[in-house]
Amino acid sequence: MIALLDYGAGNIRSVQKALERAGAQVQLVRDPGQLRGAAAAVLPGVGAFDDCIHSMQRQELFHAALQFIQTGKPFLGICVGYQALFERSEEFNSCAAGLGLFTGRVVRFAGGHLKVPHIGWNQVEVLRPGCPVLKGIESGAYFYFVHSYFPQPQDPTLALTRTTYGATFASAIWKDNVFATQFHPEKSQQTGLRLLENFVALSRG
Amino acid sequence: MLAKRVIPCLDVHDGHVTRGVQFGRAEAGGLRNVGDPVELAVRYNEQGADEMVFFDITASAQGRASMVGVIERAADQCFMPLTVGGGIRTVEDMQTMLRAGADKVSINSSALATPDLIRQGAEKFGSQCIVVSIDCKKVAPDKWEVFAKGGRQPTGLDAVDWAKKAVELGAGELVLNSIDADGTKAGFDLVITRRISEQVGVPVVASGGAGTLDHMADVLIEGQADAVLAASIFHFGTYTVLQVKEHLAKRGIPVRL
Numbered sequence: 001m002i003a004l005l006d007y008g009a010g011n012i013r014s015v016q017k018a019l020e021r022a023g024a025q026v027q028l029v030r031d032p033g034q035l036r037g038a039a040a041a042v043l044p045g046v047g048a049f050d051d052c053i054h055s056m057q058r059q060e061l062f063h064a065a066l067q068f069i070q071t072g073k074p075f076l077g078i079c080v081g082y083q084a085l086f087e088r089s090e091e092f093n094s095c096a097a098g099l100g101l102f103t104g105r106v107v108r109f110a111g112g113h114l115k116v117p118h119i120g121w122n123q124v125e126v127l128r129p130g131c132p133v134l135k136g137i138e139s140g141a142y143f144y145f146v147h148s149y150f151p152q153p154q155d156p157t158l159a160l161t162r163t164t165y166g167a168t169f170a171s172a173i174w175k176d177n178v179f180a181t182q183f184h185p186e187k188s189q190q191t192g193l194r195l196l197e198n199f200v201a202l203s204r205g
Numbered sequence: 206m207l208a209k210r211v212i213p214c215l216d217v218h219d220g221h222v223t224r225g226v227q228f229g230r231a232e233a234g235g236l237r238n239v240g241d242p243v244e245l246a247v248r249y250n251e252q253g254a255d256e257m258v259f260f261d262i263t264a265s266a267q268g269r270a271s272m273v274g275v276i277e278r279a280a281d282q283c284f285m286p287l288t289v290g291g292g293i294r295t296v297e298d299m300q301t302m303l304r305a306g307a308d309k310v311s312i313n314s315s316a317l318a319t320p321d322l323i324r325q326g327a328e329k330f331g332s333q334c335i336v337v338s339i340d341c342k343k344v345a346p347d348k349w350e351v352f353a354k355g356g357r358q359p360t361g362l363d364a365v366d367w368a369k370k371a372v373e374l375g376a377g378e379l380v381l382n383s384i385d386a387d388g389t390k391a392g393f394d395l396v397i398t399r400r401i402s403e404q405v406g407v408p409v410v411a412s413g414g415a416g417t418l419d420h421m422a423d424v425l426i427e428g429q430a431d432a433v434l435a436a437s438i439f440h441f442g443t444y445t446v447l448q449v450k451e452h453l454a455k456r457g458i459p460v461r462l
Binding site for chain 1: 206207208210253280281284285286303330331332333377406407431461
């Protein structure tokens with residue numbers, strides 16, 4: 001069973017359906033107790049960083065997510081669920097502290113001639129081809145992005161893929177059992193489903 | 206590199222996809238039924254559509270209820286971005302559609318009536334969810350006016366001014382419909398598309414008037430649009446999404462193939 005953390009993120013249904021299509025049995029998890037017994041966990045997210053953090057805190061899923069990660073079981077963060085793994089965001093008026101699993105900040109695209117949000121299909125360059133969730137996915141593959149902010153990991157070796165939109169940024173990261181993507185695999189058609197299938201396979205050990 | 210998007214638009218009337226021949230005529234009964242929205246969505250998904258827009262032209266409570274079902278079914282089968290427009294008047298309407306599986310909601314007349322709806326939606330769901338659709342018509346040399354109510358009601362607003370205001374209020378994307386051209390397959394209005402695209406900091410989707418493959422290429426190159434949205438060119442089988450993208454690629458436009 002894959003636990004999908006349901007703290008009110010708007011795209012939860014899409015993530016659930018895509019994981020199911022990828023072969024997973026999905027349970028929506030609204031309180032920490034339900035995380036026990038999960039083989040893997042997914043933290044979705046869309047919208048504002050602070051909203052995401054505060055909602056997770058209200059449902060006591062904030063520390064539960066960190067504890068889950070420490071069990072070593074596969075964990076996938078998507079979009080704001082990726083950004084939440086970092087210390088803090090530079091989003092307008094943001095004062096919430098992220099999970100702080102990784103050192104670094106979430107910063108905004110520069111703007112100017114660049115259109116923000118970054119919306120649409122962009123390519124990834126695969127930096128660590130041995131990564132199990134990227135099996136069958138190569139550099140040049142397109143994923144769907146929709147965001148104005150992105151994390152800047154202090155440790156450059158965290159980056160799993162990178163993508164260029166004005167700036168070049170870590171569009172996915174990987175450390176041990178933790179995978180996180182700025183793009184939306186649940187909205188990236190066959191390529192996205194492939195990534196989710198790989199993740200589901202990992203959860204089966 | 207970020208690809209330019211090709212977006213089929215499905216006009217949904219009481220759960221069926223229809224297509225009027227000219228702007229604003231759909232409600233007047235000039236409809237052609239072209240099929241089940243979810244079947245069409247699945248077909249376009251397979252052809253490599255980059256997104257899909259569902260537009261509720263029923264504009265009644267009953268129509269909205271059937272739209273929720275359409276979005277749920279589409280979202281269960283198409284793992285791609287979905288936008289819903291038509292008849293969305295409140296933050297609760299937005300929430301209903303987003304919960305059903307839509308990624309973005311598109312507002313037009315309701316934003317003109319209550320501009321603050323843009324801000325409320327952006328604050329609650331994030332700017333990336335809020336699309337403002339603008340119907341405009343060239344009313345004088347070098348002047349484009351915004352029209353409400355499906356293109357029937359002049360607003361006195363200048364199209365560029367309204368586009369900028371919508372973005373200030375929190376719109377994350379604009380859809381620009383040129384009324385003169387829509388449905389008549391006369392081509393996109395390149396001048397106003399480019400002007401708005403250059404003056405706002407968010408993506409601009411060009412809509413209305415795609416009759417040939419070169420119309421689409423032109424609005425992406427000369428019109429500086431970030432995406433093209435079209436209905437009849439796809440529904441009537443004139444071209445597949447893939448054929449459009451292959452043509453755009455030949456013209457040197459970055460697309461996802």
